[in-house]
Amino acid sequence: MEGPADRFQWFGEGFEGFPKILPDDCVQYTLYLIDAKLSSLDVRAQLREVQTAATALCRDMLKDFIWQREEFRLELKQEDGLSFLQGRTNFGDSVEDEWLIVYLLRELSKQYPQTWSRVIDSDGEFLLVEAADTLPTWLNPEVAENRVWISNGSLLIIPKERQKEKAHTGSLRLDDALSFIQERRTDLLHLPTVESEAFYRLRRYPAQIQDSLHQGLITIPRKLAYVLHEKAAYISPAVEAFYLRDPIALRPLQSQRPSKLWFSPEDFVTVSVKFTKVGFAQFKGQDFETPRAWTTSNTKVRDVFGQKGYEMGMKVTCGFEMLMSDPQNIDMKPVREINLLLEDLQAGEEHLPSDKEMSKWEWRDDDESWLDINFEDFEKELSGRYGQTPLGRSAGFGDKTAHENLRRMVSRFEKFLDDDDGAVQGAGFLDDMDNDNDSDNFDAPISGESEEQDNEKEPDFDEDRFASMMKEMMGLPATGTTDSSYTLTTDRDSIAIPRAESDGADEAKEIRKVMHQMETELRDVGALSLEPPPIDKTRSKKSLPLLEKSDRNAAITQVSRPHETPQDQSSSDDEGELDIDFERARELLDQFTAI
Secondary structure, three states, X not given: OOOHHXXXXXXXXXXXXXXXXXXXXXXXXXEEEOXXXXXXXXXXXXXXXXXXXXXXXXXXXXXXXXXXXXXXXXXXXXXXXXEEEEEEEEOOOOHHHHHHHHXXXXXXXXXXOOEEEEEEEOOEXXXXXXXXXXXXXXXXXXXXXXXXXXXXXXXXXXXXXXXXXXXXOOOOOHHHHHHHHHHOHHHOEOOHHHXXXXXXXXXXXXXXXXXXXXXXXXXXXXXXXXXXXXXXXHHHHHHHHHHOOOOOOOHHHHOOOHHHXXXXXXXXXXXXXXXXXXXXXXXXXXXXXXXXXXXXXXXXXXXXXXXXXXXXXXXXXXXXXXXXXXXXXXXXXXXXXXXXXXXXXXXXXXXXXXXXXXXXXXXXXXXXXXXXXXXXHHHHHXXXXXXXOOOOOEOOOOOHHXXXXXXXXXXXHHHHHOOOOOHHHOOOHHHHHHHHOHHHOOXXXXXXXXXXXXXXXXXOOOHHHHHHXXXXXXXXXXXXXXXXXXXXXXXXXXXXXXXXXXXXXXXXXXXXXXHHHHHHHHHHOOOOOOOOOOOOOOOOHHHXXXXXXXXXXHXXXXXXXXXXXXXXXXXXXXXXXXXXOHHHHHHHHHHHHHO
């Protein structure tokens, strides 16, 4: 078989193909038989035996079970000289179907310990997602691919070996994983805590298989009752057609002649119909306006059979009508089978059941309280205050499984909040993901960038130190100073100030004294003068002597600060705005250009 390198030569060396991503709401499962003693023919023969056993297992455990969209199925395949069983199931909105498949794979692995199964969905290794709380730090999404396997009813993990894996991603190739299982089976990791969390949702199986179904009494045409009695699973595609309807799909129901419909609204009977809980909720929860074809029989049938059964029966019947009328569904297996049943009725080979025959059918109407949500109980669940009510009734809402799953989710969230190691940094394994890639991090900042980032860090603010510095600036002794006095030094002389007392009045007095002395010093040097001395502007440019180049800078300085002494010029740069004689500056500029 043509290898990946041959198929993708155009992309260059090292390209192994685009990553395979499953569609949403899909689960893919693959089963390998790993035994070095068996030839290729023997492996295929045993895989066919496993395939037959899987069919028998489904027949025994899933009798009358209804899949939300697609069923569990294994097909024998061969790729790169390797034979295996593989299947893909679209479970739609029913996540329970996905976990039922995991349960079937685990049970199958118990019957055939030499088989190794892996199961993924659009999230990848979702078993590890379920057990995220208990995973070792190195087992993160970057390295998890092809490491998680189900064998002999256990969850086994291939340990990480850096030197034999890809340098950048740390991912494990499928052929390397199979070789590891074959050659170093004893080195596989079996972590009971991880297994317990990963298989947590399987604890209620096989009882959960029936708990995921709902049966109720509805009023439908006799012809449709016959079809559903032949195979209850036909309800699932009708749910999809009704739930995902569009204006085009509703056109057949606007017909003025109901006799042209596949299931015309006549000859109504009340029967017990089986749904998945998800499908029943999708029918029940949607508002649906009575179509034109049903308006004539609406009032009469509702009075005879009751509002509840009639409304649900109308939705189910319209769902089947949309399913059968859509040309896009003509190749669907349920549509072809329903067509054959209706053709047999029309040809007279079969007949519609009589009321007497229907009286022997199963008659069951399940409680619908699992649809109701008590928001007070919901708030208690989220706050962790769940338990028994005073009347002994179990506090909660919905079905038992949803109730337990919410409790578990809340407890996990509380545990994460209480984890000092997680906190702001997030889940624990994220740091390890970064550590694993230290050697391959090509975007690491250079030393100059890292120093700049360090300089941008916000400094710590020490309130006591700040107060001490302010006292020092005002000439007061700082707290904890051991000197007998504190000296404020100016450019001209020094002013000795006695050590301030702790009394507030004395401290204020000292501050005023220091401020007065500072004002005196500043006034003596002219820093507080608001009117600079006048400048004689009558001097003409001819009266200015020519300056040597070495004296030009000094002349410019003298012009910009005419009232300052040379001793003061060095310390006056920071004393405010410059007072410049622009007339004299122009004269100097003209003289410079003439040189």
